[in-house]
Amino acid sequence: MIGTVAAAEAFAARVGPGGVIRSSRTLADATGTSDLVCGFGVPEFRDSDTSRLSGIAELLAPAGQLWVFDSPAAGESAGLLSMRISTTLSHAGLAIVDILEGRCVIGVCAMVKG
Numbered sequence: 001m002i003g004t005v006a007a008a009e010a011f012a013a014r015v016g017p018g019g020v021i022r023s024s025r026t027l028a029d030a031t032g033t034s035d036l037v038c039g040f041g042v043p044e045f046r047d048s049d050t051s052r053l054s055g056i057a058e059l060l061a062p063a064g065q066l067w068v069f070d071s072p073a074a075g076e077s078a079g080l081l082s083m084r085i086s087t088t089l090s091h092a093g094l095a096i097v098d099i100l101e102g103r104c105v106i107g108v109c110a111m112v113k114g
Helices: 005-013 078-091
Strands: 035-041 061-072 095-101 108-113
Touching: 005 035, 061 078, 078 095, 078 108
Parallel strands: 035 061
Antiparallel strands: 061 108, 095 108
C-alpha cells in the first residue's frame, strides 16, 4: 500500500486481521513483493516521467496486480486522469487490466506484461 496514513488505515480495516499489509508513504520507499499493490493519490502515477517508476514491476509477485486510485483535480475529468495514469503505467512496461471511473475517484489496474 502506497499513500497516506489515512488511506492505509482504511485499507487495513478492509483486509482484516488475517492479511499482511506493508505500507509506504512514497513509491520510492516501497519494498518487498506482493500479490496486490495499491497506490492512493501517488503523484508518480500521474506523471509522464516513467523513470520515477523504475522498480515498480519488482513490487509485484508473479500475476500480482497494481491498483492505482486517484481523484481528478478541480476541472479535470475522470476520463482524462485515468487515461493519463494508464498511459504512464503502460510506458513503464505494465499491461492495463481494468479501468474503473467514477466522478470523484478512478481506479486503474495493471500487471507485469508477459
